[in-house]
Amino acid sequence: MTVRRTLPQRARTLIGAWCFADHYGPDNIAETGGMEVAPHPHTGLQTVSWLFSGEIEHRDSLGSHAYVRPGELNLMTGGHGISHSEVSTPRTTVLHGVQLWVALPEEHRHAERDFQHYVPEPLRIDGAEIRVFLGSLAGRESPVRTFTPLLGAEIVLEPRATVTFAVDPGFEHGLLVDHGDVRLADTLLRPAELGYAPAGTAALTLVNESDDPARTVLLGGTPFEEEIVMWWNFIGRSHEDIVRAREDWANASDRFGAVEGYPGDRLPAPVLPHATIAPRGNPPRRRLTPERHLMTESPAAPTVERNDARHRYEILVDGKRAGLTAYRDRGEQRVFFHTEVDDAFAGQGLAARLVEHALSDVRDLGMRIVPVCPYVAKFLKKHDEFADITDPVTPEVLAWLDTELG
Known part of the structure; x- marks a missing residue:
């Protein structure tokens, strides 16, 4: 979707x-x-x-x-x-x-x-x-x-x-x-x-x-006013809350009950990141002047969509696709293999915005990043906030990707 x-x-x-x-x-x-x-x-x-x-x-x-x-x-x-x-x-x-x-x-x-x-x-x-x-x-x-x-x-x-x-x-x-x-x-x-x-x-x-x-x-x-810790489908107040909820789901605890009538297996929990999940909260509220009472992005601000059917994230400018970063999913890993921005939109920082959104979405989904794409790999070297959910590119991953892409 x-x-x-x-x-x-x-x-x-x-x-x-x-x-x-x-x-x-x-x-x-x-x-x-x-x-x-x-x-x-x-x-x-x-x-x-x-x-x-x-x-x-x-x-x-x-x-x-x-x-x-x-x-x-x-x-x-x-x-x-x-x-x-x-x-x-x-x-x-x-x-x-x-x-x-x-x-x-x-x-x-x-x-x-x-x-x-x-x-x-x-x-x-x-x-x-x-x-x-x-x-x-x-x-x-x-x-x-x-x-x-x-x-x-x-x-x-x-x-x-x-x-x-x-x-x-x-x-x-x-x-x-x-x-x-x-x-x-x-x-x-x-x-x-x-x-x-x-x-x-x-x-x-x-x-x-x-x-x-x-x-x-x-x-x-x-x-x-409260800070929350949000990972996968759980909301808590601490990293420990999330760890406990994941363990309870993995162990089929009565905490979550059972869904009757679904003809298939339940969704497995992804692997937790190798770092403490930090609480999230809004920035401090500031006194606003009347002309600043609305905060949003500029009218021409690009938007990013995840297109599951085509296995890619797309960045749109005024409703037109300006670039994409493509992936395939290998279990809990989202393997990024190609990023491009149309020449007409070059020099506007769209690739960085697109990739940052995509990697943040991977975190929210409880998945992990594999940066086969050179641009994604370069981006990650400058943004260590994603290091805890990044896996190395291995020969096994490359062989799998070649087969996946035909």
Whole structure:
């Protein structure tokens, strides 16, 4: 699948308690094979599944068997431990949506397993259609239970519409654009970009600069002041928390239960890095002047997508592919063998940005790096923060890669 990791980023780990946002598709599953994620564990979080098109079958160790469909929320709580599987159904032709995680606060991070399904009624207002799946907005309130104050809503703006929403000034907000060009305050956001507005804002104005409808997802919450340790599918507060969770999963502990009805083996845990996993937190909050109340990348900022079907990461500038770094997976190793940037985009630092994003994604996936590609190897020599997840290039790896590439 085509997957864009919009949160966490280098400059920001959380927006409220939202700590993870994958924006994927639209993918024709006849070409990509769709989604099939075997039973895997979670701790210390809630998963939030929201689709724009397609259908995903969900099974978990609580005994829940449900479907994720467009406009319907599935929220699963995996505090002390839960496991689940996700598989796109035969009825799906195009898969497109967002997968979100919410970090649980310390006092609730060992909460019991839970599963909630909710179908928000669409709300029509002048210039937009809204579905509030968490929290409240525009007079609509979701009944779904969370452990910190949150907001989650899909907002579809009519062509050239301008809409202002009253929001809780105690919340910080993030706006993810799915399609269309949308202006948030004075910043234009293009598809797959995430804009950020810190707490202290009582109203957000969204302007659709497109001649077609624009779809966005608005996320918000009170600033999450705790640091978290996030690795693979686990969230804890220390490296030791992660080690213990991994051991429990590897040993088939009752902590995560069993997923009934999935016709296959569960997902094995990757090998831990050979270093202590450091806590993540947001940078210190600063007093902001009015003209700096929105923080995002420049309108022409490149975006990086992971294209699983083609085994590569692509960097896009104004929606056009400017470069790629290609890989093949050898067990827990992601073997990078080629990186290129189009001559028209040379000299802009795109290769470094692309590779840094790709290597960070490898870390988030709990995998390891093998730098066959000369550019990736050169990059790693200057960035020792990836040394703990980097494996050497061996004759065995090169022979395997030759066979893999034919």
